[in-house]
Amino acid sequence: DPSGIVAAVLGRCAQIGSDHPAAGPASAVRRAAAAFPGDVGVVLSLLLNHVRLEPGEAIFLGAGNVHCYLDGLGVEVMANSDNVLRCGLTPKHVDVAEVVAVTDFTALAEPRCPVRAGGSNAGEDVEFDVPVPDFAVTVIDLDRHRGRRDVDRHGPHIALCVAGAPDVAARGDTLRLHPGQAAFVPATDAGFTLTGTGRVVLAGTGLDAATRAGAAAQI
Numbered sequence: 001d002p003s004g005i006v007a008a009v010l011g012r013c014a015q016i017g018s019d020h021p022a023a024g025p026a027s028a029v030r031r032a033a034a035a036f037p038g039d040v041g042v043v044l045s046l047l048l049n050h051v052r053l054e055p056g057e058a059i060f061l062g063a064g065n066v067h068c069y070l071d072g073l074g075v076e077v078m079a080n081s082d083n084v085l086r087c088g089l090t091p092k093h094v095d096v097a098e099v100v101a102v103t104d105f106t107a108l109a110e111p112r113c114p115v116r117a118g119g120s121n122a123g124e125d126v127e128f129d130v131p132v133p134d135f136a137v138t139v140i141d142l143d144r145h146r147g148r149r150d151v152d153r154h155g156p157h158i159a160l161c162v163a164g165a166p167d168v169a170a171r172g173d174t175l176r177l178h179p180g181q182a183a184f185v186p187a188t189d190a191g192f193t194l195t196g197t198g199r200v201v202l203a204g205t206g207l208d209a210a211t212r213a214g215a216a217a218q219i
Helices: 003-013 023-035 041-047 096-102 209-218
Strands: 125-127 136-141 148-151 157-164 167-170 173-176 182-185 192-195 198-204
Touching (some): 003 023, 023 041
Antiparallel strands (some): 136 198, 157 182, 167 192
């Protein structure tokens, strides 16, 4: 029964003020305990990195990294995966043996993604330097593009609106998006256009055209 150690950890964290070096993790413990009282995940959260992202920042987590999203608006992009394992802070089933088998317990380096330098839209788009070819994530601010951004990258894309009311146009069809809505542009569409106002998070494959063509030929 973990309730005793959970209560002890929560009680100590309640004494930590906002000027303490551990204020961030202590705040995370209090929030987790309020949502899942008595859950041992409240204690285990102290073994994780507490990362607070500012608007426009992103982190990258490789396979096997335990993580918990606390609050705020975030966009999560995953590579193809056939499993999701829960470690705690949930009323759903927790498979302890499998979690221990697949978790990477190596200390995590700085997880924040740097912004990729260079490119035809340097200074206008925010493209994160993700260390895998599975996906690419770019934030497009249409106001910086004077209301129009032509996307000529091949491959499938998901365009997610996070602000404003942009239009997505491909092959003669146009779709108006509002915050929280997304459009899927299939790989068969050779490019598309974003117009209007607002910000769009664009997720696509990180593979270049030559690599994708080689993979398609092998298939």
